Amino acid sequence: MNHGxxxxxxxxxxxxxxxxxxxxxxxxxxxxxxxxxxxxxxKISDSGRKHYxxxxxxxxxxxxxxxxxxxxxxE
Numbered sequence: 001m002n003h004g005x006x007x008x009x010x011x012x013x014x015x016x017x018x019x020x021x022x023x024x025x026x027x028x029x030x031x032x033x034x035x036x037x038x039x040x041x042x043k044i045s046d047s048g049r050k051h052y053x054x055x056x057x058x059x060x061x062x063x064x065x066x067x068x069x070x071x072x073x074x075e
């Protein structure tokens with residue numbers, strides 16, 4: 001990441017995946033001082049668990065695969 005500039009760059013080839021409730025994720029821009037946004041690449045596993053966030057908005061852009069996305073009880 002490039003700090004001290006008006007922009008940041010994330011190289012996802014250098015960001016190690018970590019386990020999450022959905023499967024595995026690579027997370028960028030978590031240290032943004034303004035907490036405006038972060039960016040996650042998530043690989044959903046068969047053992048992914050339903051969850052919610054009280055103070056966060058998530059935007060999903062599905063690249064491939066098959067499954068059911070549930071938002072506020074809607075599928």
